[in-house]
Amino acid sequence: MNQTTSLGRIVVAMSGGVDSSATAALLKQQGWDVVGVTLQLYDHGQAVCRPNTCCAGKDIHDARAVADVLAIPHYVMDMESTFHADVVDKFAESYVRGETPIPCVLCNQTVKFRDLFAIARDLGADALATGHYVQRSEGEHGSIMFKGADPARDQSYFLFTTTREQLDFLRFPLGGFLSKDETRAIAARYNLPVATKRDSQDICFVPDGDYAGLVNKLKPGAIRPGQIVHVEDGRVLGAHQGIIHYTIGQRKGLGVGGGDPLYVIRLDAEQAQVVVGPREALGRTRISLRQVNWLGEGDGADFRCSVRVRSTRPPMPARVQLDGTGGGQVMLDLPEQGVAPGQACVFYDGERVLGGGWIASAR
Incomplete structure (x- = not known):
């Protein structure tokens, strides 16, 4: 060599x-x-x-x-x-x-x-x-x-x-x-000793998957119990031990049974509520972004592209408007499910990466 x-x-x-x-x-x-x-x-x-x-x-x-x-x-x-x-x-x-x-x-x-x-x-x-x-x-x-x-x-x-x-x-x-x-x-x-080593799969600092345990250790008292409520009328369906145990789009492990399948639609940290509802209530067409990083030409003020809202989701057609100060709005052509604050929305022009931003909210 x-x-x-x-x-x-x-x-x-x-x-x-x-x-x-x-x-x-x-x-x-x-x-x-x-x-x-x-x-x-x-x-x-x-x-x-x-x-x-x-x-x-x-x-x-x-x-x-x-x-x-x-x-x-x-x-x-x-x-x-x-x-x-x-x-x-x-x-x-x-x-x-x-x-x-x-x-x-x-x-x-x-x-x-x-x-x-x-x-x-x-x-x-x-x-x-x-x-x-x-x-x-x-x-x-x-x-x-x-x-x-x-x-x-x-x-x-x-x-x-x-x-x-x-x-x-x-x-x-x-x-x-x-x-x-x-x-x-x-x-x-090249006879490297790691040739057959398996890939890392877990979050490196939470190898046992106990996110709640880590958060409770780092932020004592921050995990509050609360109510599980229905998105349509706010009726109480059950109780939870902390919104950290849930994520947008989750279906299993909600602790509420009977009737049609329910999904986590929204997490309300201020009210300590897990809001659930039918699958169709998950659809989102407008996404607000923060801390946008732009890698395309010009200022990206208004353009069409494909956007990926989760690493496991395929890119979807959308219109994007950036405000030039790190914020942006995404208008999806079709409703997308599982859009969660804290995840990324990444912009693509075919195979090219145009940048992206952090999801602040979706509606």
Whole structure:
């Protein structure tokens, strides 16, 4: 894998998984001077044996082992306090407000991009690479982001907050791959010890899935019991132990039986109410956005595109109007279900990512 000339220095964000490890191997093979950086995001001692996570003790060990095989420098940066303030605390606050947060987006926006960018520049890097499945190309007015080639692994929804400046500095070597098998084949080709390692699946700081337990620990007294009421007439159908246990569109586990199926339509944090109703009541056609990040040309004042309102939902046709101060309105052509405050609404022009914003409300 040795090269006589270098394309420049590139920092690779190495989480200890197969994606970032294969990214480092590919870039070294291409002729880059690769430097691996792993972010320690929570207590090393407590994290050593956590399965299905990233940036934990074992993952740091795995990243270092990969760096040894590739013969590249490897640094571990302690970002625990920053991660807690920018991601974990905000995750808890969002749930208390009755939202459905996406901590992976916050992590990409803050610790992994904002802070890792500064680290990469301090190391004299010409670029920063990650193992995300998105694509990037140079356009007439700067860098452009596209969906990953494999629709099943496309991660563009989670990177909508990436700024133009960051996109210029970023590289995504895996974005054009058509399957995860290609990535694992690269890891195996270079004898990387993580070639068969399974993917992380859980929120890294809530590996047991007990969101309520975490929120109760971080925000004592913030989880209040309340009523489950019907959206049509407000009649009380039951009681709940905290709105954090529910999410928009949820059907199972509501604790109210009999009659037609009911779904969570709205969460009212102020009144501590879970509002339920029939499936058709879930439909939303107008969405208000906050903290919009625009990656298209012009100011995006009024345009048509496709929007994705959850990572698991297909893009839907819509009209978008941005106010130029970070806010925006989305008018969907057809009602969309499961639109939840705290999630993202990401804009697409075909395969191109035009940006997106955080969902503040929907009606």
